[in-house]
Amino acid sequence: ASQLFVETFGKVQQHFRDVFRTLFEGGDAELRAVGEDPLECEIEIVAKPRGKHLQSISLMSGGERALTAIALLFAIYLVKPSPFCLLDEVDAPLDDANVERFIRMLRRFSKHTQFVVITHNKQTMEAANCLYGVTMQELGVSKLVSVRFDTRANGAAEDAAELA
């Protein structure tokens, strides 16, 4: 078990560095296992966006931390792909340019993984293959409506925006 953990962790470490560099368009990042016993060690995350110092993620900005967590999630998926994945408003702290990078990566992964993405962000809505709106027109009662189904009509994002 300890051997399997070390191997898997090694693969995730490698992928994490690559995915981080893709999402941050440069820079560097590391997952560090701290401690003697592989089954007892703690895991630290250090990252260095372009032009900045290698530092614990606690010193990064809100948006940088969110993007780093997204990088870790995708790195784990590369080692052990999940058939589906649920994301709830993970794009909330990201600026427009970072949302775009996030979406580009999401699209690539979505060839092998189904994603259910809850969002308030117009760019993210636009990237969905299929879009559902949830409303509470009757007080306290949720109702689901299909906004778009793989047609990519331009009007769909505006309809969704009105719902949101």
Next chain:
Amino acid sequence: ASQLFVETFGKVQQHFRDVFRTLFEGGDAELRAVGEDPLECEIEIVAKPRGKHLQSISLMSGGERALTAIALLFAIYLVKPSPFCLLDEVDAPLDDANVERFIRMLRRFSKHTQFVVITHNKQTMEAANCLYGVTMQELGVSKLVSVRFDTRANGAAEDAAELA
């Protein structure tokens, strides 16, 4: 001191209910002091948006909790106005309609309080009297630029959006 706390708390309770009802366009909310000793008691927050049950804020949605916290902040300001207030991306979990309600309240309070509001939201940017952009064109070095100064030019929000 205990007497002063009870009086102040009573005023905040009253305002919290009113501000909540304004931001949620109805519903109800309460601040409850739990315990015998006013100087030792714990403070609970319960809220009931329209059509929903009175429940602890832990059962509300992400956006509803954020808006409730904003209501509490403004309620405290009504009892003890602060000359200035710093808000860092508090509008991130709010949908478009709630951002609009938040802004309407912000504008009213801004007659007596100066607000410094950090945001990624286009509507909030639009509401600012004066807008600064921060950029890092030189890696690792922040630079502040004035985007708009009380002219409300239409182009300003787009310039800000490009910066953001």
Next chain:
Amino acid sequence: MFLHKLEIQGFKSFVERTEVGFGEGITGVVGPNGCGKTNVSDAIRWVMGEQSAHQLRGDSMEDVIFSGSPGRKPLGLAEVHLTFRNDRGILPTEFSEVTVSRRVFRSLRDIRDLFFDTGMGSHAYSVIERQMVDHVLSDNSGHRRFLFEEAS
């Protein structure tokens, strides 16, 4: 494709039977604050075996049953069914379609409580995610008291 469809009935704010079909790639879910989007993801986690009522923002598992609205009485049952297409043989079975289901019935005492409206029980202040929100409503009520004393 793996995830095929989700059926929700009586689960949290989804009092009516609701069906969500999943296609290839990215399925987006949008809507105003408080309309039920996270409740959809709660339903998926619940039917996939989530054991912690706290993770579903409740006190007990029965908190996921529709608890009523101005126009509707509370229900006594919540159920969720999640259907998978097994064409890629991901699941260790020869069936081409697999449905996972979960139900919870309201206990008799809970129904009595509903009628007597005991209010919100022992929910204490909660952790709220946003940074400023942490300052206003922190998990540590000493902090919140400090805010009031500051206002005194």
Next chain:
Amino acid sequence: MFLHKLEIQGFKSFVERTEVGFGEGITGVVGPNGCGKTNVSDAIRWVMGEQSAHQLRGDSMEDVIFSGSPGRKPLGLAEVHLTFRNDRGILPTEFSEVTVSRRVFRSLRDIRDLFFDTGMGSHAYSVIERQMVDHVLSDNSGHRRFLFEEAS
């Protein structure tokens, strides 16, 4: 109007002297992730007396001094000045303008450390605010390990 202007020099990513003028009402601050917006609010909290380095996301107060960039060496001093107009007599003084200032110098040992690049010291994993992020990178490394073991 009360808040008049903020001057930042050598504080975090603001290596150059930067001046922010405040007008009536709402002053908005925008920009991409990581460009320095929260650092502006950190500067205000710091000059107003914030004692906790942790609240400013650092280990010690010296972490607020500009620590260098590809094109610039680290500085040895950070200073922030916040000027108030006192026309409404909010401050208990007869002066019409009041400036609060704060400085911190880098200690000699810290300068030596910078040259030997000891890396990031004992920063442990941090609490991250977003909900999914809590699951991926929780403060409890047992949780994060679980994620890896799940992947094993």
